[in-house]
Amino acid sequence: MVITVFSPKGGVGKTTLTLALARVLSEDKKVCAVEADFSPGDFVSLLDLDKEKNIVNACLGDYRACLQRPAGEKFDVIVGGFPHMQENLKYADVEKLLNDISGEYDYVLIDLQPQISEPAVAALLKADRVLFVLEDDISAVSRTVGIIEYLKLHGFLDVSKACAVVNKVKGKKKYITAVDLGIPVVYSIPYLRRLSEYKDKKMIRHAKNLKDAFFEVKKEKSLLRRLLNGFKRVKQKDK
Ligand SMILES: Nc1ncnc2c1ncn2[C@@H]1O[C@H](COP(=O)(O)OP(=O)(O)O)[C@@H](O)[C@H]1O
Ligand SMILES: [Mg+2]
Structure with a gap:
């Protein structure tokens, strides 16, 4: 399963949550965290890793040679890159990497940069689930509403696969409760x-807790879908 962690804004906690989720999921599953961030990425410095084993080399060469395991962790990572490197990657390169890698791991978590580019669109469209991260401030909430509309309009996001987590909440939530993101806040x-x-x-x-809530939403949805489908079948029989 490919889970893409995304936000149109930097600093909201995408990298922190991607790595925390990777740690939690890797307790009993095979997990790889891929940093699709060229702004530049943070994995190299945060996890003390080799910057040459990055997403560009993983896409254009043998991805296995670019896997690194952070000290003390049970998950693998592929580190991101620097701004100029992004032009080297096309949609199909990232698509192929994700196809290959998702065959090897139970979970592939993608820490996706805020900017929309060919690699970013591949990370959104190849995802089984997209987790939006936002803060409860006016700029993060309005940007998230705007980007969801934009992604939907261009066919870059299947909203039925998307949900959101609000991070860094201080006191009572104000802005997020006043808008409808069009996706569930889990x-x-x-x-x-x-x-x-x-x-x-x-x-x-x-x-x-986020992991539990995240997987629960999908279960509820599929149960609801099953009930609705059953209802449709009964209606068709009645005709
Ligand atoms: N719940 C939280 N409470 C306080 N600080 C947080 C929280 N989540 C993340 N941070 C901090 O916010 C900063 C930005 O987080 P980061 O994960 O790098 O964001 P992003 O990847 O979206 O740019 C980091 O210093 C991180 O430690
Ligand atoms: Mg980050």
Whole structure:
């Protein structure tokens, strides 16, 4: 399963949540976190990894040679790149990487940059699920509403696969409750003072709750769909 973590805004917690989810999911599943971020990416410095084993080399060469395992973790990663490198990647390159890699892992988590580009569109369209991350401020909420409309209009997002998490919540939520994103908000994470890294105990606890809420939504939806389909069948028989 490919899960793309996305936001039209930087600094909302995409990388933190991608890595925290990778840690949680890798407790009992095979997980790879791919940094599709050229702004530049953060994995190299955060996880102390080799910048040459990046997404461009993984797409254009043998991706297996670009897998790295962060110290103390049970998941693999492919690190992102720098701004100029993005032009080297086409939609089909990223599509192929994700096809190959998703055959090897139970979960492929993509930490996707805010800018829409060919690699980004591939990461959105090849995803089984898209997790939007936003903060409860006017700019993050309005940008998220805007980008969802834009992505829908261009056929870059299947909204039935999308849901959202609100991060860094301080007190009562104000803006997110006033708008309809058109996708379910599955979980909220409070602002964690003195958060030093994704491995922080409190962050991992929230990532576990987020994981449960995230998979629950899909289950509810498919149950609802099953009920609706059953209802349709009964109606057709009545005709
Ligand atoms: N719930 C939270 N509470 C407090 N700080 C957070 C929280 N989530 C993330 N951060 C901090 O916010 C900053 C940006 O997070 P990051 O994951 O790099 O965002 P993005 O990948 O969206 O740019 C980091 O310093 C991170 O530690
Ligand atoms: Mg990031």
